[in-house]
Amino acid sequence: MTPPILITGAGQRIGLAFARACLDRDQPIIVTYRSYRPAIDALQKAGVECIHADFATNEGIEGFIQTLKSRTDKLRAIIHNASDWLPESEDSDPADVMSAMMQIHVTTPYLINLACRSMLEQGDSTTDIVHMTDYVVEKGSAKHIAYAASKAALTNLTLSFSRLMAPRVKVNALAPSLIMFNQGDSEAYREKTLKKSLMGIEPGAEVAVASLQFLLDNPYITGRTLPLDGGRHLV
Numbered sequence: 001m002t003p004p005i006l007i008t009g010a011g012q013r014i015g016l017a018f019a020r021a022c023l024d025r026d027q028p029i030i031v032t033y034r035s036y037r038p039a040i041d042a043l044q045k046a047g048v049e050c051i052h053a054d055f056a057t058n059e060g061i062e063g064f065i066q067t068l069k070s071r072t073d074k075l076r077a078i079i080h081n082a083s084d085w086l087p088e089s090e091d092s093d094p095a096d097v098m099s100a101m102m103q104i105h106v107t108t109p110y111l112i113n114l115a116c117r118s119m120l121e122q123g124d125s126t127t128d129i130v131h132m133t134d135y136v137v138e139k140g141s142a143k144h145i146a147y148a149a150s151k152a153a154l155t156n157l158t159l160s161f162s163r164l165m166a167p168r169v170k171v172n173a174l175a176p177s178l179i180m181f182n183q184g185d186s187e188a189y190r191e192k193t194l195k196k197s198l199m200g201i202e203p204g205a206e207v208a209v210a211s212l213q214f215l216l217d218n219p220y221i222t223g224r225t226l227p228l229d230g231g232r233h234l235v
């Protein structure tokens with residue numbers, strides 16, 4: 001049987017869509033969730049191992065790794081999807097914002113990758129790590145400075161881990177710009193954001209699912225970031 005793919009933060013949106021796509025292909029998965037959502041219930045009923053994990057502290061990460069190792073000794077892939085999008089604001093201490101962003105986007109994948117290396121190297125087949133980064137790595141962001149910096153650091157982890165783990169494990173990043181709006185985004189925000197790409201659409205989670213699958217299926221891409229941005233760099 002194919003070993004499971006670990007998907008972090010799979011309770012909603014892109015992580016959940018990829019989890020469902022894996023189920024459709026009979027690909028075993030293990031997912032993490034921080035907030036309980038009905039979608040997690042549905043995954044559990046479908047036989048998916050759903051592990052509650054909060055990566056906000058190193059203890060939370062270490063506890064998760066221990067639980068994971070008690071459930072499987074092999075992994076087909078790790079998709080580092082869990083993320084937060086904290087802005088700088090007058091209500092928050094910038095040091096806390098930076099610390100939270102580095103914790104979820106850098107420390108979490110760093111510790112999980114190191115701890116799970118042997119689980120990825122168990123069989124004869126090549127396995128994968130995919131880091132979900134962001135288009136803003138190329139441009140920076142005036143309103144999400146710490147977020148952009150932490151995703152840039154995650155892009156760099158892609159380079160280091162691909163060197164460390166080749167040829168057994170391919171390590172790549174997927175860098176989306178707008179995939180899905182958030183509930184509560186205003187009409188004005190939506191209109192302005194749609195104009196930022198050449199394609200001018202909100203493509204939905206399926207484009208991210210297809211891109212993740214492409215990275216897993218392709219045996220000759222490692223240490224690369226795949227852009228998924230509708231030509232935003234040309235507008």
Ligand SMILES: NC(=O)c1ccc[n+]([C@@H]2O[C@H](COP(=O)([O-])OP(=O)(O)OC[C@H]3O[C@@H](n4cnc5c(N)ncnc54)[C@H](OP(=O)(O)O)[C@@H]3O)[C@@H](O)[C@H]2O)c1
Nearest residue numbers: 009013014034035054055056081082083132176178179180
């Ligand atoms: N959607 C887009 O348009 C877009 C654009 C650019 C990049 N991306 C990247 O693509 C990935 C998926 O995007 P998305 O919009 O589907 O993400 P999302 O809706 O924000 O979901 C991310 C998940 O990560 C979990 N998470 C956050 N902090 C955590 C923590 N400390 N410990 C454990 N889990 C935590 C969240 O849990 P809770 O359910 O508890 O909140 C959430 O379910 C992210 O890495 C994102 O940065 C997305």
